Amino acid sequence: TALAPPPGGWRAVAEDVRAEVRWAWRSYVDRAFGHDQIKPVSGGSEEFFVPGHPMGLTVVEALDTLWLMELDAEFAEGVRWVKSHLSFDVDASFQVFETNIRMLGGLLSAYHVSGDGALLALARDLGDRLLVAFSKSPTGIPYRYVNLRTGAVSSPETNLAETGTYITEFGSLSKWTGDRKYYNAAKKAFKYTFDRRTSLGLLPWDVHAETGAWRNRLATIGPPADSYYEYLWDGWHLFGDRDLKAWWDVLIRAILRYQTDVVSGRLWFAQVDAFTGQRSSRTQSELAAFFGGLLAESGDIARGRAYHDSWTAVQDRYGVLPEGINYTSLRPTSVGNQLRPEYADGAFFLWLATREEIYRERAHRHYQEMKRTSRTNYGYTILRDVTTGAQGDFCPGYWWSEQLKYYWLIFSDSRRFDYTSHYLSTEGNIFLGARR
Numbered sequence: 001t002a003l004a005p006p007p008g009g010w011r012a013v014a015e016d017v018r019a020e021v022r023w024a025w026r027s028y029v030d031r032a033f034g035h036d037q038i039k040p041v042s043g044g045s046e047e048f049f050v051p052g053h054p055m056g057l058t059v060v061e062a063l064d065t066l067w068l069m070e071l072d073a074e075f076a077e078g079v080r081w082v083k084s085h086l087s088f089d090v091d092a093s094f095q096v097f098e099t100n101i102r103m104l105g106g107l108l109s110a111y112h113v114s115g116d117g118a119l120l121a122l123a124r125d126l127g128d129r130l131l132v133a134f135s136k137s138p139t140g141i142p143y144r145y146v147n148l149r150t151g152a153v154s155s156p157e158t159n160l161a162e163t164g165t166y167i168t169e170f171g172s173l174s175k176w177t178g179d180r181k182y183y184n185a186a187k188k189a190f191k192y193t194f195d196r197r198t199s200l201g202l203l204p205w206d207v208h209a210e211t212g213a214w215r216n217r218l219a220t221i222g223p224p225a226d227s228y229y230e231y232l233w234d235g236w237h238l239f240g241d242r243d244l245k246a247w248w249d250v251l252i253r254a255i256l257r258y259q260t261d262v263v264s265g266r267l268w269f270a271q272v273d274a275f276t277g278q279r280s281s282r283t284q285s286e287l288a289a290f291f292g293g294l295l296a297e298s299g300d301i302a303r304g305r306a307y308h309d310s311w312t313a314v315q316d317r318y319g320v321l322p323e324g325i326n327y328t329s330l331r332p333t334s335v336g337n338q339l340r341p342e343y344a345d346g347a348f349f350l351w352l353a354t355r356e357e358i359y360r361e362r363a364h365r366h367y368q369e370m371k372r373t374s375r376t377n378y379g380y381t382i383l384r385d386v387t388t389g390a391q392g393d394f395c396p397g398y399w400w401s402e403q404l405k406y407y408w409l410i411f412s413d414s415r416r417f418d419y420t421s422h423y424l425s426t427e428g429n430i431f432l433g434a435r436r
């Protein structure tokens with residue numbers, strides 16, 4: 001059901017988003033400043049990486065969003081906190097994937113929008129501590145965890161997304177520091193798994209960092225593989241690396257050939273056995289909804305459009321997408337929603353590729369439904385059940401970095417964003433296209 005542009009036009013929607021962000025940021029500063037996450041119903045706070053050891057996750061995730069929205073006082077407040085409180089010299093094991101896309105990406109995007117060298121220095125310090133997970137691995141595939149102070153690594157049992165979602169953060173760090181070691185480590189990890197693709201050109205999603213052996217047989221475009229494919233295209237787009245483009249071409253061709261699944265006229269991507277191509281399930285994670293935007297970015301607008309249409313049928317039915325569905329019935333396989341951004345992510349990139357109003361209308365519906373169901377005392381909270389509206393008491397860091405930014409950029413025609421030449425990471429962090 002298409003929504004007509006609202007009375008005040010799209011800019012009015014953008015102003016509404018900015019007012020919501022200013023209010024939610026104020027609540028966070030007043031009640032949880034420096035903690036990783038606010039608990040938006042109770043007004044409490046909690047940590048994401050290390051229990052009892054705040055890393056200011058929400059501050060770091062929000063910085064480039066605040067800047068793009070011209071909330072300059074709030075941006076300065078966040079940068080001041082980072083410069084006076086944030087240290088990575090912590091004797092605890094951090095998940096390499098999450099620390100990279102959230103903290104390294106957040107610092108790099110804050111540096112990109114401000115030019116503040118102290119933020120690049122912090123990013124480089126973190127990059128050096130994360131690099132140990134790659135350099136200590138016999139295959140170059142990173143361990144899942146690294147102790148940021150001691151360099152101790154752990155959990156070689158890992159997956160595609162956590163071995164292949166580094167090239168744009170590490171590559172930007174290499175570009176801005178002049179040291180190629182970060183880019184090279186991220187690319188080496190990519191090449192190792194690509195070289196072990198099956199005869200069908202598909203990738204199982206679980207891998208062992210020390211032996212390099214596959215630990216399962218199934219291929220998916222959803223988690224825990226999703227951003228591996230995203231970053232192959234992104235690395236080509238951002239750095240012009242022809243190897244990454246060649247690897248993307250091989251893998252996307254196999255995905256389209258073996259995982260495409262049209263049910264009741266709707267396009268989905270099945271999980272299949274990577275060695276035989278046999279379909280294993282007709283379920284789909286909401287996190288896969290970004291893929292329509294990625295297909296459009298890579299030039300396949302028709303399939304990107306069709307895949308986002310499929311997810312729109314789900315949004316039309318539930319208002320807020322459930323975490324997972326069975327796509328033969330569209331019934332939920334998981335009824336919550338962790339304030340997920342992927343549908344808005346896909347709508348934003350399809351709008352950038354087509355400039356068709358329908359994608360603004362879809363993003364607007366996503367925003368309206370989020371306000372209707374997730375707004376609470378001190379910000380926005382997750383849903384335990386999209387069919388009843390039952391809320392949790394949790395606000396994930398990516399909420400500050402993703403859908404708020406996508407809403408702002410799709411509705412505001414922001415003067416601080418280059419709409420023709422840009423790059424946003426899988427966490428929504430901007431590494432190209434900020435206009436100071």
Ligand SMILES: O=C1NC[C@H](CO)[C@@H](O)[C@@H]1O
Nearest residue numbers: 227287340341398426427
């Ligand atoms: O790539 C990602 N996956 C999970 C989160 C959003 O659902 C977020 O951290 C990021 O978009």
Ligand SMILES: [Ca+2]
Nearest residue numbers: 227290426427
């Ligand atoms: Ca993502």
